[in-house]
Amino acid sequence: MVTDSYYKNQEVTVCVTLAQAKKHLKLRSGESSEDELIQGYIDSAKEDRQNYINRSIDTRDFVIEVSQFETVSFAVNYDNDEVNSIQYYKQGETALTTLDADSYKVRPGIVVGTKTITFKETPQTEKRDDAVVIVVKQGWVSSKVPAPLKQAMLLLIGDQYERREDRGEIGYNRAADALCRPYRKF
Known part of the structure; x- marks a missing residue:
């Protein structure tokens, strides 16, 4: 969630x-x-x-915090929005680990103006509100x-x-x- x-x-x-x-x-x-x-x-x-x-128009990071690995949909600023990184807290650890880009897929969402992130693998995470941190780069250089x-x-x-x-x-x-x-x- x-x-x-x-x-x-x-x-x-x-x-x-x-x-x-x-x-x-x-x-x-x-x-x-x-x-x-x-x-x-x-x-x-x-x-x-x-x-x-x-x-x-300005570039910015849109950060989404999720309590566990699950399919995530988000509204896009524009078509050039890119998932910059997905990090998570491994179970038993206090430092963020970066999820390999091959472990997830970003697709257009069912609702117009959204994108959906689905995960091919879902590592065990710490039980916390910000267990998974998704950073989406928005705007134009x-x-x-x-x-x-x-x-x-x-x-x-x-x-x-x-x-x-x-x-x-x-x-x-x-x-x-x-x-x-x-x-x-x-």
Whole structure:
């Protein structure tokens, strides 16, 4: 039975650099008077896109603690989620042991948006809530962020920059949403 799940080791993924944003805005790269403002737009656009797609763009570890070896299903952040490691407390030991990757299989789950881990062998474990610790790597590294997500962020950055004083004009960006729709988790 799953006894706990949590995130750890979140690392910021740079989707759009300050230089890319300035180029998109047609600003000179040497001009730095608005760098802080533009960086705020970059951060805001990334947060907006994460909220829209209902997923993390930043890389992070999703940790699942299980009381014993059993079939485990979990919701995926995106198709690129990978089981990074499975460790367990052997019976009579206090240190974690890593389970060999050949000892389990990860498959798409029965429910859309899930994956299931099944075990070929189930070693005896200590009786504890965190007897088996599964670590799933989620998110994208900077070089692997899908181009449509980056482009959507640039569109939002442009909107914020061009209409920063006219709040009545800022609103729904259909093009940015259309670019992100395939990545959205409902």
